Every structure is written in C-alpha cells, then in structure tokens.
Amino acid sequence: MEGGGYMYFAKEVLSQSSELRKKWEDEVRKVVSKVPDQRERWSTVSDLEIKRLYTPDDMKDMDFVRDIGYPGQFPFLRGNQVTGYRGRYWTFRMFSGMGSAEDTNRRWHMLLREGQTGLSTAFDFPTLMGYDTDSPKARGECGKCGVAIDTLEDFLQLVDGIPLDKVTTSMTINPPASVLWAMYCAAAEMKGVPLTQIGGTIQNDMLKEFIAQKTFMCPPEPSVKLISDTVEFGTKYVPRWNTISISGYHIREAGSTAVQELAFTLRDGMEYVEDVINRKGLNVDEFAPRLSFFFNSHIDFFEEIAKMRAARRIWAKAMRDRYNARDQRSWWMRFHTQTAGCSLTAQQPYNNVVRTAVEALAAVLGGTQSLHTNSLDEVLCLPSDSAVQIALRTQQIIAEETGAASTIDPLGGSYFIEALTNEMEEQAWDYINKIDEMGGMVAAIEKGFPQLEISDAAYKFQRQIDAGEKIMVGVNKYVTDEELPIPLLEIDDKVEEDQIARLNAVRRKRDNKAVKKSLEDIKKACKTGENVMPYCIEAVKNLASVQEICDVYREVYGEYRDPGLY
Amino acid sequence: MKMSERKLRVMVAKPGLDGHDRGARVLARCFRDAGFEVIYTGCHQTPAQIASSAIQEDVDLVGLSCLSGAHRYLFPQVVKLLQESGAGDITVIGGGIIPDQDFQKLYDAGIKAIFVPGTPLDVIVDWIKKNVKPLE
Numbered sequence: 001m002e003g004g005g006y007m008y009f010a011k012e013v014l015s016q017s018s019e020l021r022k023k024w025e026d027e028v029r030k031v032v033s034k035v036p037d038q039r040e041r042w043s044t045v046s047d048l049e050i051k052r053l054y055t056p057d058d059m060k061d062m063d064f065v066r067d068i069g070y071p072g073q074f075p076f077l078r079g080n081q082v083t084g085y086r087g088r089y090w091t092f093r094m095f096s097g098m099g100s101a102e103d104t105n106r107r108w109h110m111l112l113r114e115g116q117t118g119l120s121t122a123f124d125f126p127t128l129m130g131y132d133t134d135s136p137k138a139r140g141e142c143g144k145c146g147v148a149i150d151t152l153e154d155f156l157q158l159v160d161g162i163p164l165d166k167v168t169t170s171m172t173i174n175p176p177a178s179v180l181w182a183m184y185c186a187a188a189e190m191k192g193v194p195l196t197q198i199g200g201t202i203q204n205d206m207l208k209e210f211i212a213q214k215t216f217m218c219p220p221e222p223s224v225k226l227i228s229d230t231v232e233f234g235t236k237y238v239p240r241w242n243t244i245s246i247s248g249y250h251i252r253e254a255g256s257t258a259v260q261e262l263a264f265t266l267r268d269g270m271e272y273v274e275d276v277i278n279r280k281g282l283n284v285d286e287f288a289p290r291l292s293f294f295f296n297s298h299i300d301f302f303e304e305i306a307k308m309r310a311a312r313r314i315w316a317k318a319m320r321d322r323y324n325a326r327d328q329r330s331w332w333m334r335f336h337t338q339t340a341g342c343s344l345t346a347q348q349p350y351n352n353v354v355r356t357a358v359e360a361l362a363a364v365l366g367g368t369q370s371l372h373t374n375s376l377d378e379v380l381c382l383p384s385d386s387a388v389q390i391a392l393r394t395q396q397i398i399a400e401e402t403g404a405a406s407t408i409d410p411l412g413g414s415y416f417i418e419a420l421t422n423e424m425e426e427q428a429w430d431y432i433n434k435i436d437e438m439g440g441m442v443a444a445i446e447k448g449f450p451q452l453e454i455s456d457a458a459y460k461f462q463r464q465i466d467a468g469e470k471i472m473v474g475v476n477k478y479v480t481d482e483e484l485p486i487p488l489l490e491i492d493d494k495v496e497e498d499q500i501a502r503l504n505a506v507r508r509k510r511d512n513k514a515v516k517k518s519l520e521d522i523k524k525a526c527k528t529g530e531n532v533m534p535y536c537i538e539a540v541k542n543l544a545s546v547q548e549i550c551d552v553y554r555e556v557y558g559e560y561r562d563p564g565l566y
Numbered sequence: 567m568k569m570s571e572r573k574l575r576v577m578v579a580k581p582g583l584d585g586h587d588r589g590a591r592v593l594a595r596c597f598r599d600a601g602f603e604v605i606y607t608g609c610h611q612t613p614a615q616i617a618s619s620a621i622q623e624d625v626d627l628v629g630l631s632c633l634s635g636a637h638r639y640l641f642p643q644v645v646k647l648l649q650e651s652g653a654g655d656i657t658v659i660g661g662g663i664i665p666d667q668d669f670q671k672l673y674d675a676g677i678k679a680i681f682v683p684g685t686p687l688d689v690i691v692d693w694i695k696k697n698v699k700p701l702e
Contacts (some may be wrong), residue, residue: 125583125634129610137612140639141583214609255588282633342588346663346683379683380665381635458588459595466686475684488665491635562580564608566591 004065009056017056026051028146043469045300045343046257047460052416062418067313071408074320075313077421079367080332084408087116089399090363091370093170093336097122097147098382099495101157104147108162110385114392119162119200120145120170120372123180128215130176130550133361133499142496145382146172150503150547151541155183156190165193168199168246169200170336175217177204178226179549182536185238201242201292204230207268207441211450213250214562217550220442222557224275226369226532231272232280233533235287242292244272251450252296253342257459258307259424261296262495263431264441264450266314269293269439273323285322288330297363298340299355305411306420308366311335312433314425336370337363344379348474349486364404365411371395377486384489402488451565503545510543518542519552526556539564549565572700575602577625577677579607579616583633583645589661593629596687602694617647620656627698630677635667637664640695642675657698661685 009017011150016228042260062068069075072082081087094111096119097104108119123146126138133142133149142148149155164187173180179200188198209216216223227244234243237323246266256264269291276282295311297304315333319325339359344352353376360373376382383391399405400543411417438444445451464470518539527533539549578594580587586697587609594606605623608614628648630641641660648656660672661681669680678697681690 126637129583131583137583137610140636141634144635145584209585214587215583253586253588255592380663455591455595459592462592462596462687466688467655473685476686562587562608562610564606566578566594566606 003063003067006064008059008062008064014056014060021055021057024053038351043459044258044303045298046248046259046303046457047464048257048259048303048420054419056415056418058415062422067422068418070411073315074328074331076331076333077309077313078409078412080312080334080369082407085364085399085405089405090368090395091118091168091520092116092392092395093118093120093370093372094388095120095122095172095338095372096103096383096388097124098489099143099147099491100499101147101149101154102145103495105158105160105162107385107388111334111388111392112353114168114389115396116392116561118168118170118370121158121172123171123173124148125215127180127546128173130179131140131545131555132219132545132547133496133503135547140496143491146497147179148499149183150499150545151506151543152183152186153506153543154502155180155363155540156187159184159187164188164191165197170203170205171200174203174209174215175223175553176211176546176550177202178230178536179533179540179546181230181241182533182540185537186541196219197240198238199240201245202230203245203247203294205244205247205268207445208247208250210267210445211251211264212254212256212269212454216560216562218553218557219560220445222553223560224272225279225529226553227272228276228279229531231287232277232282232531234290239290242290243287245292245294246272247294249294249296251454252298252340254295254454254511255342256454257457258298258300258303259427260431260457260564261312262307262314263428263435264426265293265295266311266318266428267432267435267441269315270318270322273319274440277323284319284325285327285330288319288323288325289327289332291337293333294520295335295337295363295368296340297337297359297366297368299343299359300433301362302411302417302420303424304359304362305366306417306424308335308337308363308368309409309412309417309421309430310425313421314428334369336372337366337368338372339363339374341374341378344374344376345472346379346408347377348480348483349368349376350484353390353394356391358396360394361402361404363410364398365503367409377488380486381488382491384487386487448563448565455566481507487520506543506545514542515539515544515548519546519548522549523552523556526552573601573603574627574694574698574700575603575605575623575625576627576629576694577605577616577620577621577623578606578629578631579611579644580609580631581611581613581616581640582632582634582636583610584632584636585609586633586662587631589633591633593631593661593687593690596691600691611622613643613647616644617651617653620648621651621653625656625658626701627659627694630658632662633659635663637662638668638671641672641677645676655701659693
C-alpha cells in the first residue's frame with residue numbers, strides 16, 4: 001500500500017525515547033516495590049491487556065500518510081467529514097417505541113419538541129418476528145418492547161404529523177424489514193412525499209440476528225436475498241435511504257468483546273456487499289455509499305474510541321482494495337452508535353446516567369454520525385418521559401458545553417489510542433481472515449463459530465464479575481441495601497386487547513380479494529427471485545398485515561429455528 | 567450400598583419471542599460446569615413446547631429467562647401446563663428483567679425463585695443444589 005515513505009518518528013527521537021524509558025522503568029520498579037500495583041494485570045472490559053504507559057515506541061512502525069492521514073481522506077481513520085462536527089453535530093436520535101402507534105407517536109412529538117433531530121423506531125417482538133398481535137405466539141408481548149404495528153393503518157398513525165420529507169427515521173426492523181419499509185414508502189406516497197425525498201435507515205441486518213440478537217424468520221441464505229432486494233430497490237428508487245445498518249450493537253450486547261464486535265460486523269458488511277454484487281449485478285459504487293453501520297459504545301472509554309477509528313480504516317481498506325470501489329463515498333464508514341445497555345445496572349439506577357454520559361462521549365470522540373443515549377431506567381423497563389429527557393440532554397450537553405465537538409478526532413496521535421487502534425484492527429483482520437477461510441459469514445454461522453466465540457466471551461466476563469476481577473459499581477462493589485426508588489413506565493396489558501380489536505376492524509373493512517391477490521404476487525416474486533419490494537408496497541396499501549406477508553416468506557423460504565448453541 | 571444420586575437434569579428455556587439470550591446461555595454453561603445435565607431450548611419457545619420438552623426430557627428443574635416484559639403471562643403459563651400434564655413436581659424458576667412488583671404474582675403462580683441481573687452465578691447454583699433433588 002502506498003505511504004508517505006517516512007516513519008512517524010525520526011530515529012533520533014526513538015533513541016532518546018529509549019534512554020528515557022530505561023530511567024522511567026527503573027523508577028517504576030522502585031515505586032512498585034514499596035507501593036505494589038492494585039492488581040497484576042490491567043485489561044479493558046473486553047480483557048485486552050493494557051500497558052502502564054504508551055510511548056513513541058508504540059507508533060514507531062506507523063506511516064503518517066498511509067495509516068493516519070486527514071479527515072475526509074483515505075484511510076479515514078480521523079473521520080469522513082472534512083469539517084468534523086462544526087457544520088452539524090451528530091444526529092440526536094433516540095430509539096423509542098412502546099405500546100400502541102398512538103402512544104409512540106406522542107413520544108416522538110415530545111422528542112422532536114425537545115430538540116431531537118432524527119427518529120428511531122423500536123418495534124415490539126411480534127412485529128419484529130413477523131407475527132400479528134392476535135397470533136398465539138404473540139400472547140403477552142404486544143407493545144411491551146416497542147410499538148405494535150400490524151397494518152398500514154397503524155403505521156399511518158405512527159407517523160401522524162411527522163414531516164417525512166424533513167425528518168429522517170430509522171427503523172430497527174430485521175426479518176420483516178421489507179414489509180415495514182414498504183409501509184414507510186406507502187405512507188410517504190399517501191402524504192404526497194416522493195420516494196426520492198424520504199430519508200432514513202432500516203436496520204435490515206439478518207446476519208447479526210443469527211449471530212446475536214436472535215430475531216429471525218427464514219434461514220440465512222434467503223434472508224440475505226431479501227436484504228439484497230431492499231438494497232437494489234433503494235439504489236434505484238429511494239436514493240436517500242440507508243437500506244441496511246450493519247450492526248455490531250447486538251453482537252456486543254450478547255456478550256462479545258470489542259474486537260469481536262468490530263470483526264463480525266465488518267465481515268457481515270462484506271458478505272452483503274458480495275451478495276448484492278453477485279446476485280443483483282450492481283456495481284459496488286452504485287450501492288456502497290448507502291451502507292451504514294451501527295456500533296455499541298461500551299464503558300471502556302479508550303477501547304471504544306479505538307474501535308470506531310479502526311472500523312473506519314478497515315472498511316476503507318476493504319472497500320478500496322477488496323471490492324475495488326472507486327467512489328470515495330463507498331470507502332466511508334458512516335455509523336450510528338448506542339450506549340451499552342448491558343453496562344447499565346438495575347442496582348442504584350441513577351449511576352446509569354454517569355455511565356451513559358461516558359459512553360456517549362466516547363462515541364463522539366470516535367466520530368459517530370448519530371447517537372442514542374440510554375435512559376437510566378432502561379435496564380428495568382421502557383424509559384419514562386423524564387428519563388428519556390435526561391438521556392437526550394446528555395448528548396446536548398456533550399455537544400454544546402464540553403468542547404468535545406470543537407476539533408476533529410482530538411485523540412488522534414495519542415500513543416495509546418493509535419497503538420490500541422492498530423492492535424484492534426490487527427485482531428479484527430485475524431477474525432475476518434478466519435471467516436473467509438470458513439467460506440464466508442453464512443458458512444461460519446452455520447458452523448456456530450461467531451455464536452460460540454461470543455458465548456465464550458460472555459461467560460468469561462460473568463465469571464470475572466463474580467470473582468471480582470472486573471467491577472460493576474453497585475453490583476459487586478460499593479453495594480448498598482438502600483435503593484432509591486425510580487418511577488417505572490408500565491405498558492398496560494390492555495394495549496393488546498385494543499390492538500387486536502383494531503386489527504380485526506381493518507380485516508373487516510379491507511378488500512380481502514385484493515389482499516389475497518397481492519400476497520400471491522409476493523409469493524410469485526419469492527419463487528422467481530424477482531425483487532419483492534414493489535409487491536410489498538402494493539400489499540401493504542391493500543392493508544395486508546405484517547404476518548400475512550411474512551407467512552408467505554416462511555412458506556416459500558422455510559423457517560429458521562434457534563439451534564440453541566451455548 | 568446406596569446408589570449414588572443421579573445428576574440433576576435442568577432445562578434452561580426461553581419462552582416467547584424475546585431473543586435476549588445472553589443470560590440463558592451463560593447460565594446453561596454455568597449449570598454444565600456445576601455438574602448438572604443441561605438442556606437448552608434456544609429462543610422462541612411457546613409455553614406448551616417448554617412444558618412438553620421438560621416432560622419428555624425428564625428434567626428436575628426448568629429455568630425460564632425472559633427480558634421482554636412478557637413474563638407475567640409466559641411464566642405462569644409454563645407452570646400451569648406442567649401441572650395439567652401431571653408434572654407439577656418439576657421446579658420452575660425464572661429470571662430476566664422482572665420488576666419487584668411482579669415477584670409476588672409469580673410466586674403465587676408457582677414460580678419457586680426469581681433471579682434478576684447482578685445475581686452471582688454461584689448463588690443460583692447453590693439455590694438449586696439446596697432446593698432441588700432428582701425426581702424419582
């Protein structure tokens with residue numbers, strides 16, 4: 001790879017550094033003999049070992065032009081945007097959804113009033129899994145973990161009063177992404193907004209579902225086919241839409257290390273790129289600029305910053321050198337970040353505000369384009385209005401008060417950050433190469449490889465917590481019996497009854513013949529390999545339900561069952 | 567000479583549509599390391615599926631994990647179905663995101679113990695060793 005041809009430090013600097021190091025090491029030995037270190041080994045939350053000090057030695061093999069460079073220039077280590085956050089901050093995008101479409105719409109309007117700049121939708125489990133609220137499998141779940149959507153009528157209620165040509169909306173929807181996106185497209189058309197003007201993201205990343213989040217419907221191969229359909233449709237007709245958000249968040253929440261999150265997510269991304277090129281015959285530069293990513297920001301501050309920086313550099317290299325992308329926008333890794341739900345504690349929940357603030361700051365220093373900050377009560381229930389407000393304000397304080405957004409990649413050039421970034425990149429490539437050798441990510445998933453790697457890491461971490469080797473304040477240290485009670489948001493079980501009544505009313509009033517015809521059209525498209533998107537839009541306009549369309553997918557492609565690996 | 571007591575057979579089960587299985591997977595490993603025979607159902611089991619495999623697999627204990635908020639319906643349903651099939655002697659415990667105010671309701675429904683995040687693994691293992699004996 002081309003470089004500037006000069007090493008980061010002159011030989012003379014390194015030799016001076018080496019002399020000073022010897023002196024310092026002698027001092028360290030003396031002090032440690034009197035005041036021993038509190039523990040023998042210091043490591044990140046992912047158990048990556050950390051040295052006492054980083055020095056020019058740790059950057060001695062770096063080439064400034066090749067490895068670091070400038071923002072907006074290859075390898076994008078320091079960010080995609082040439083002006084950083086000065087033109088605009090990251091998008092304040094709070095993930096929200098609960099109860100009925102009406103309840104969620106109310107929350108959305110509150111968030112927009114409070115200065116949120118983008119929307120993000122949490123759906124309930126039946127919607128996520130492609131079941132209607134009245135399915136026996138959906139009993140007890142309606143509206144509990146997000147908003148319940150059965151038909152376009154619910155969806156129209158959800159986006160009521162939202163200017164779809166101005167606000168971008170993200171939808172965390174995976175197996176039925178094509179269906180819910182079809183609803184968004186249909187809703188836009190009905191509101192007179194052309195598809196070329198709507199913007200947003202569908203998560204639509206099934207590989208990480210098999211790996212981590214376990215919200216799946218059809219087997220991996222046809223799941224990837226449905227994703228390529230949406231990528232192709234977006235490329236042609238909805239150019240401002242991110243048709244996939246390749247997600248590490250859930251991988252991390254399932255217990256992975258930061259390096260595993262980095263490696264598995266980027267390898268998933270490569271799998272999608274390859275499928276779209278091979279299946280759809282698109283040129284990589286036609287669709288790659290609309291691929292987006294989603295990372296976790298965990299509690300280990302520097303490890304997260306290094307991870308995000310490494311992610312940009314790995315992706316740029318992969319897109320340029322592995323897939324021969326020529327458009328610079330194809331090299332960009334644009335990503336959303338969410339602070340780590342799994343770092344929060346039910347014990348002493350107010351401490352979660354502090355954790356979230358630290359994690360959010362890491363995401364900003366890592367150069368995120370969009371951010372969700374968890375609410376202090378999210379470990380117990382869906383967030384209450386007041387808890388959400390604190391979480392949103394946390395981002396606004398970081399943006400407006402701390403100065404963290406004033407300069408680009410402020411930690412760039414730090415011995416520690418650069419060394420950690422390099423180390424994580426190297427370890428990630430090891431994983432990526434290993435998965436390549438297995439025949440790609442679908443093959444690796446079928447072998448259970450990423451799933452078991454994550455299980456190992458999760459179990460190890462839990463054991464470290466139980467042994468007191470890793471600390472969670474309020475859980476295994478600084479424990480108190482007195483808990484300050486916090487108000488909890490409860491989703492009324494009546495939401496389910498009301499939603500079923502609503503669904504039945506829709507079924508009675510719609511043209512059932514038209515529904516049947518549009519479902520048959522989808523089935524035909526599934527069988528011939530045609531793009532399902534136009535048929536989905538037609539079907540949702542005819543008020544076909546989420547489950548009715550997903551049942552077609554399940555019928556044609558089969559159903560995936562959790563192999564129950566641990 | 568008394569036959570040595572057979573190993574405890576425990577089932578870790580994920581009822582409902584919830585895919586948050588980190589806790590369930592960690593527990594399955596922990597139970598295995600504790601010397602139990604472990605059956606892990608994987609995600610997305612209906613209460614009926616759980617009850618019937620618990621009976622088929624002859625388990626002594628079922629540990630339910632739910633983080634979606636649907637435990638109020640799903641946990642009691644599993645106990646009810648076990649009882650209806652004459653397997654009410656199988657101990658059922660639960661865990662996940664369970665708010666304090668739901669505990670009593672679940673105990674009343676026959677859930678014998680509830681473990682929430684932050685519980686050390688050994689506490690759960692010890693509870694099982696103390697309270698569950700291999701069924702005849």
